[in-house]
Amino acid sequence: MALLLNITGGSSDNSSKKESKNYQQSIAPSGFSFEFNPGEKAKATVLARKRPSKKEEAPKSNDFKLIANNEKSEDKPKSKGSKKESKITDKTIDELIGRNAEPMKPLGIFEFPDDPVVTNKKNRKNQQKKNELPVVDFTKEPIRNDRIMNANERKKLKTKFSKVSNPFPNEPSKNVKAKKQQEKDQNKQQEHQTKSPKKDIQEKDSPSLGVQSQNSSVFTIDSVDSLNIHQFSIKNLKEVLNFHKLTHVQQRAIPSALDGKDLLIRSATGSGKTLCYALVIVEKLQKITPKLTRNQGIHALVIVPTRELCVQTFEVFQKLCKPFTWLVPGYLSGGEKRKTEKARLRNGITILVTTPGRLCDHLIHTESMKLDNVQMFVLDEADRLLELGYENDVKKVVDTIAEHSKKANKDIQKILLSATLSAKVKELAGLTLESPIYVDNENSNTINNLMEIDENITIPSGIKQKYFMLPPRMRFIVLCSLLVQKMSHGSRKILIFFPTQHVVDYHYDALVEFLTQSFTKKPKTAKSYLNNDDDADIDDMLEEQEESDDEDDGNIWLPNVTIFKLFGSMTQIERVSVFREFKASKTGILLCTDVAARGLDVPQLDLVIQYSAPQEFCNYVHRIGRTARAGNKGSAIIFLTSNEDKFIDFLREKNIDITEDDYTKSLKEVQLPNMKTRNFEEKIITLQRKLEDLLSEDEELRIKASRAFTSWICYYKTFSKELRHMFNLHEIHMGHLANNFGLRDAPKSIVRQFAKGEEGRKEKNKNFDFTHRVHVPRGDQRSFQRLKRKHADFSKTNFGKTSNISEFDSGLPELKKKK
Numbered sequence: 001m002a003l004l005l006n007i008t009g010g011s012s013d014n015s016s017k018k019e020s021k022n023y024q025q026s027i028a029p030s031g032f033s034f035e036f037n038p039g040e041k042a043k044a045t046v047l048a049r050k051r052p053s054k055k056e057e058a059p060k061s062n063d064f065k066l067i068a069n070n071e072k073s074e075d076k077p078k079s080k081g082s083k084k085e086s087k088i089t090d091k092t093i094d095e096l097i098g099r100n101a102e103p104m105k106p107l108g109i110f111e112f113p114d115d116p117v118v119t120n121k122k123n124r125k126n127q128q129k130k131n132e133l134p135v136v137d138f139t140k141e142p143i144r145n146d147r148i149m150n151a152n153e154r155k156k157l158k159t160k161f162s163k164v165s166n167p168f169p170n171e172p173s174k175n176v177k178a179k180k181q182q183e184k185d186q187n188k189q190q191e192h193q194t195k196s197p198k199k200d201i202q203e204k205d206s207p208s209l210g211v212q213s214q215n216s217s218v219f220t221i222d223s224v225d226s227l228n229i230h231q232f233s234i235k236n237l238k239e240v241l242n243f244h245k246l247t248h249v250q251q252r253a254i255p256s257a258l259d260g261k262d263l264l265i266r267s268a269t270g271s272g273k274t275l276c277y278a279l280v281i282v283e284k285l286q287k288i289t290p291k292l293t294r295n296q297g298i299h300a301l302v303i304v305p306t307r308e309l310c311v312q313t314f315e316v317f318q319k320l321c322k323p324f325t326w327l328v329p330g331y332l333s334g335g336e337k338r339k340t341e342k343a344r345l346r347n348g349i350t351i352l353v354t355t356p357g358r359l360c361d362h363l364i365h366t367e368s369m370k371l372d373n374v375q376m377f378v379l380d381e382a383d384r385l386l387e388l389g390y391e392n393d394v395k396k397v398v399d400t401i402a403e404h405s406k407k408a409n410k411d412i413q414k415i416l417l418s419a420t421l422s423a424k425v426k427e428l429a430g431l432t433l434e435s436p437i438y439v440d441n442e443n444s445n446t447i448n449n450l451m452e453i454d455e456n457i458t459i460p461s462g463i464k465q466k467y468f469m470l471p472p473r474m475r476f477i478v479l480c481s482l483l484v485q486k487m488s489h490g491s492r493k494i495l496i497f498f499p500t501q502h503v504v505d506y507h508y509d510a511l512v513e514f515l516t517q518s519f520t521k522k523p524k525t526a527k528s529y530l531n532n533d534d535d536a537d538i539d540d541m542l543e544e545q546e547e548s549d550d551e552d553d554g555n556i557w558l559p560n561v562t563i564f565k566l567f568g569s570m571t572q573i574e575r576v577s578v579f580r581e582f583k584a585s586k587t588g589i590l591l592c593t594d595v596a597a598r599g600l601d602v603p604q605l606d607l608v609i610q611y612s613a614p615q616e617f618c619n620y621v622h623r624i625g626r627t628a629r630a631g632n633k634g635s636a637i638i639f640l641t642s643n644e645d646k647f648i649d650f651l652r653e654k655n656i657d658i659t660e661d662d663y664t665k666s667l668k669e670v671q672l673p674n675m676k677t678r679n680f681e682e683k684i685i686t687l688q689r690k691l692e693d694l695l696s697e698d699e700e701l702r703i704k705a706s707r708a709f710t711s712w713i714c715y716y717k718t719f720s721k722e723l724r725h726m727f728n729l730h731e732i733h734m735g736h737l738a739n740n741f742g743l744r745d746a747p748k749s750i751v752r753q754f755a756k757g758e759e760g761r762k763e764k765n766k767n768f769d770f771t772h773r774v775h776v777p778r779g780d781q782r783s784f785q786r787l788k789r790k791h792a793d794f795s796k797t798n799f800g801k802t803s804n805i806s807e808f809d810s811g812l813p814e815l816k817k818k819k
């Protein structure tokens, strides 16, 4: 029970105020807050109250024992010891409540609009009885329903509670003045920014990049035969890699690199930059006579920013080295045991692909890690390396290599590739490269002054860019219907970018439940199996799940599609296996953070969905660049809400060709499995209810949703300077955003769960000794079984683990595991 009392009165003695305050704190029962000044008539006002929930214990009468000062206003303040004690019993409390009662309402000061679907349980029950669904236009912003309190009452309440910090701003419609003021401030800020000659590093590093669309096609008419390389390499390119023609960037870069020049390469996503250095490395090393042996150490070093890119690049080298078996490619990507990697290094690697952090670690701790023989050095995705904070690591490696080259008096060829050439990348290029040749989509020429290069990005012409302008609470529902629509229209692979790993994790569970499990059956989590049956075995569960899936095919939206998730804090085994399986699968949906935005090359990926906007403009370009690669076609859709429309203007100013699409189209088109709905509004209501019911049945999922909601808010606060004014937290309707996550609680209380501190969280999560939801997407069983066998005690594996160490930390404290 929460009760707020305000006991006020004037005071004639200031000295005793402090004393009495201390006193009242020490005796105040939890849930009460009151003030009173000694010497005056105590006046109690009940501002609001909440009925105790059934579970909560009824308060004992002792809880209401308040020490009030003298009831008579003319009484002088008395010393502590002489305070008169008067008991306010349950009865008096009730009387007080009865006298001043305001309508029942949770103590949250800012109420959220009454949503007939979400909050009106009575209505819902009645409707269900009648077997009729209310028709609600979800597509419109609801009109605020002020029936709980009128404006005056709310104003009063707000001023009384003005001391309480409010993490949520007022709703936009109610806050016109504040909005205007904010706009003024923003304009001033912008003016200031344009006038100010000094720019800080971040501004420098997120420059207003220009965009140009690729004019020509990706490929030239030149065949791979035109390259001056070994005949076996040409045969290998044609037969193993299926490359016949050169891309523009390859045609320009490869001959110069074969001549031993340092290169700075910038070109559109998917234009074949990897081959520009990989082919040259293999060609140069295979030429060395006598043939290199693996114990002669590392001869080529390639640094990439992420583990997936590391594995991907290593696989390209494996293919290119096929005709030259004495060249041994290898990779170090972190996440693996240092011991295993040390053993690999000891065995000998000729071409090493690595992430910078792990490389530096081995340079310090591993004796066999030597860079003395390095002849070629590549920095791929240099801008991303710097963004991820690897600047020092990269500089350390550059220095080490320069030292060796000086000692041995030999030249090391260096190649730097970057999608964007920010000031920092240029600075790094200046440090690393010597009289480089600059290659982009259109040109290749020697560059004297790197600073002269513009900072434009090129977007492949094969990408069709669309946006949805949709109400915030519709995001998830539209996503489901869009996925079903696209998959049934022949899409093979879809990549969805989410803001943080918590948001990925929650949506993975929710989408698996919606799209790949029986639509009408209640979900079963591993926990419920383990709890209900002592002898239950995961094997039984999997078998049962498989059998019921087979029976229910008609009841499943996407029975043959596997859903994957990928984010930075997953274990190495998970990350690599997810990435490989998604690449190899015929159809699939990958939910990810920006960890997959750069460099990843997934064949037949025809749609990229951005569930939320990227925090930096260049990430927009990289995200959409996962589709329409190597001259193929693809499409990209970004989900925005009406208050984010400035982002579209911003994109158009950058010459990005983006058009609006009707988000209701897919909802109107797709049918819910085994369900007949009269209109699309009914579909929306059914889907929203399903989501909410799912959360109410599954506490674990509800907690995930709450964390995801909170981390979304954190993400929203951290947009780059360039984009910050377009994504204003003050303009988000928190209630609607919470609805979108299937949450019915007041947004403020959701966030509080994670702001309470360690004790609060422990309390909240004390029942969760097994927090891994075991969704085994169909077709994914084998890999799951493999994983399970590897980790005999399943409940202790990291499968599905989500902690906060990834590239997009949500800023939330990590959940502590129960001992």
Ligand SMILES: Nc1ncnc2c1ncn2[C@@H]1O[C@H](COP(=O)(O)OP(=O)(O)OP(=O)(O)O)[C@@H](O)[C@H]1O
Pocket: 242, 243, 244, 245, 246, 247, 250, 267, 268, 269, 270, 271, 272, 273, 274, 275, 419, 598, 599, 600, 601, 625, 629, 630
């Ligand atoms: N000459 C070629 N002929 C056919 N396909 C090619 C050729 N060169 C590269 N590709 C293919 O094009 C795709 C993109 O190549 P790559 O990953 O090297 O692009 P990228 O420019 O590095 O992209 P990003 O900037 O996104 O990292 C790959 O699937 C690769 O196999």
